[in-house]
Amino acid sequence: MFSVIDLKRWKNWNRSNNLQLVRIPEGHEDGDIVKFIGCILKSVLGGDDATKLPDIESAHQAPIPWPNPGDKPRTILVWFLCSSNRELVLQAARSKGELIWEGNEL
Numbered sequence: 224m225f226s227v228i229d230l231k232r233w234k235n236w237n238r239s240n241n242l243q244l245v246r247i248p249e250g251h252e253d254g255d256i257v258k259f260i261g262c263i264l265k266s267v268l269g270g271d272d273a274t275k276l277p278d279i280e281s282a283h284q285a286p287i288p289w290p291n292p293g294d295k296p297r298t299i300l301v302w303f304l305c306s307s308n309r310e311l312v313l314q315a316a317r318s319k320g321e322l323i324w325e326g327n328e329l
Contacts, residue, residue, distance in 0.1 A: 239306040240280075242313070244299040246327055249290065256282045260301055267322045268315045277308030 244260070252259040260282050285298040303309045316322055 240303045240309055242301045242303065242309050244301060245296075247296060247299055247324070248327060249296045251325075256284070256299070260299065263324055264312060267324050268312070268319060277311055278304040280304050 244263075247263065257279050260279060280302045282299060282301045285300065287297055290296060303312075321328065
């Protein structure tokens with residue numbers, strides 16, 4: 224049986240693979256959000272080689288109602304296969320500075 228400390232440790236470890244993407248306009252994902260996020264990361268962070276991109280296990284938009292026109296878009300939650308992949312994306316984003324995708328600052 225798990226103790227409360229073990230459960231908290233597991234939850235924190237599980238979150239270490241997550242990344243939140245904000246300010247990505249609604250409706251561009253065309254049904255496959257994991258592929259869509261891969262394309263965004265490739266175009267924003269640079270690099271033509273798809274093998275350099277970390278593996279994304281799943282992704283979904285925040286479970287809130289569709290925003291009205293002019294409101295902020297929903298947050299996209301990305302779960303990488305391992306936390307080191309997440310760290311690679313964060314390092315690349317920090318080194319690049321400002322991230323722009325199709326005229327939108329991410």
